[in-house]
Amino acid sequence: MTEQQLTPEGDSPPPSRQRPTLRGRLLTPRVLGIGSAVAAAAAAVALVFATQTAVQATSSPETTASTPIAADSTDEDAPEKAEEVAKPATIAAAYDALSGAEVEYVRFVGAQDAAFAAGVDVFGEPGLQFLSTDVADPQAYSDGQRRLISLYYDYATNETVSMIVNATTGAVEAVDRASGTQPAPTDAETSLAWELLLDSDAAQPVVDEFAALTGGSVLTPASAEVLLTAHSFVTDAGSFGAESCGVDRCVQVLAQVDGGAFLTTSTFVVNLSTRAVLSIS
Template sequence: MTESPLPPGGDPPQPLRRRFLTPRSLGIASAVSAGAAAVALVFATQMAVQATAPEPGPSSTPIAADSTDENAPEKAETVAPPAVVAAAYDQLSGAEVEYVRHLGAQAPEFAAGVDVFGEPGLQFLSTDVADPQAYTDGQRRLLSLYYDYGTDETVSMIVNASTGAVESVDRASGSQPAPTDAETELAWRLLLESDAASALSEQFATLTAGSSLTPGSAEVELTAHSFVSDAAAFGAESCGAQRCVQLLAQVDGGSFLTTSTYVVNLSTRTILTVA
C-alpha cells in the first residue's frame, strides 16, 4: 500500500493517530467559509449547518453570525418570522435560522449557559432541520446545537418554527461537535500566546521571507477540529469531557506549520502537548 505524500515543510493535513470530528475551515483576516458538520449526539444525529459564512447565494447554505458577535440573532431585540413557514422537509433558509436562534435565546436555559469567552449565554454551534419522521403533525421544527462552557455539555434545542415555541432542551456530555469561527480564532490566539509560539513564529518567518506571525496573519488558513482523546493520544485525556480543538495552519496554500502536537483546551484555556 502506498501512503499519500506529505505536504512540504510541515504537518500533513490529516495527522495520524488522532480522532477528529468533522473539520471546520476558515481563513483568518480573509473570507470565511461555512460547511456542514456531522454531529453524533446521545440524543440526536444531524447534519449541522455551521454558524458563519459569506452572504449566501441562491443555492448555498444559510448562515448567521456567531452567537458572540454583536449582530447575532441571540442579541437582537426582535427577529421577524419568515414570511412563509417552510414545509417539514424543505431546505433551511437564512431567515428561519435567525428566527429560531432568536427564539432559542429567549429560553431560560440559554441565558443560564456560558459561551466560549465566559460571558452569559450558550455558545451557538449549528442549526438543522429536525427529523420530520419523528413527528406526525407536519409542522416545521429545527434543531439547534449549543455548547455550555459552564457545564461542559452540548445542548440540543428543538424549536417549532410553525408555532414559535421552544419544545425541548436536552443536554449531553462527552459529545464535541465541530468548532465555530469564534472558537477557532480563540484557540489560535491562545496557541500563539503559549510557549509554542516561538517555534511556530520561526517556521512562519522561514516560509514568508521574515514576516511576523500574529493571530491575524492573512497568510495563514486554519482548519479546526474538535479533538476527542483516545488510547493513542497521551497528554489530552480530558478532551472529550472538555471542549478541545486541534488546529492545522497552512501558509499561503502550501506548507503547514507544526501544530499537530498541540491541542487547545478551550474549557480551561490551556495548551496540551499530545504524543
C-alpha cells in the same frame, strides 16, 4: 494520537476529516446544509449528539433580501443578541432546505429560553455558545410542522445542548444536554484557539517556522497568509498530555501558509474550557 503524524513540511490534514475554514480572524459564512436527521422524537438528541458536525447556515442574497443579522454569527450581530427577529413571512415546508432567515429566527427564539441564558459561551459571556442548526426529521412528528434543531455548547458545564424549536409556532419544544460529546468547532472557537496557541509559551517554534516559510514575516492571529482548519479533539489510549479532552472542550488547529505548507501545530491541543495549550504525544 488522533492526528496524522508530522512531516518535514509540517502538518497535513487527514483526508477523512471535514473541517470548517476561516482566514485569519475573519468569521466566514458557510454553505447552507443539512446534517444527519433524527429518526424519532425521543431519539433525536442522542443521534444528533452522536453524528452532528458543525454545519452552520448562512444568509445569502438568494435567501434573505436584507438583514443585518448573520445567521451563523456568534459576534455582536448574532441573532441571540438582537432585540427582535421577525418570524419569516413564509414557513418552509417540512422537507425544505434551511434558509438564513429561519435560522436567525429559531436562534432568537431559543435565546429567550431560560436554558440559554443560564449557559456560558466560549468567551466567558452569559449565553450558550452556538454551534449549528439543522432540520429536525419530519418523520418524527405527525403534525407537518417545521422544526429545527440547534446545537450549543455550555462552557459552564462542559455539555452539548440540543434545542428543538418549532418554527411554525415559535416555541421551544425541547432542551436536552449530553456530556462527553464534542461537535466540530465553529469559526469563533477555531479563531480563539489559534490566538491562545500563539499567545502561549509553546508558540515560538511555530512562529519561527512561519518566518522561515514567508521570508521573515511575523506571525499574528490576523496574518492573512494563514488559512486555518480545525477539529474537536478527544483523547484516546494512544495519546498523552490531553487526558481531559473529551470531557473538556478541546480543539486542534491546522494552519496552512499561502495554500502550501502546513505549520507544525498537530503536537498541540487547545483546551477551550480551561484556556490551556497542551502538548500531546
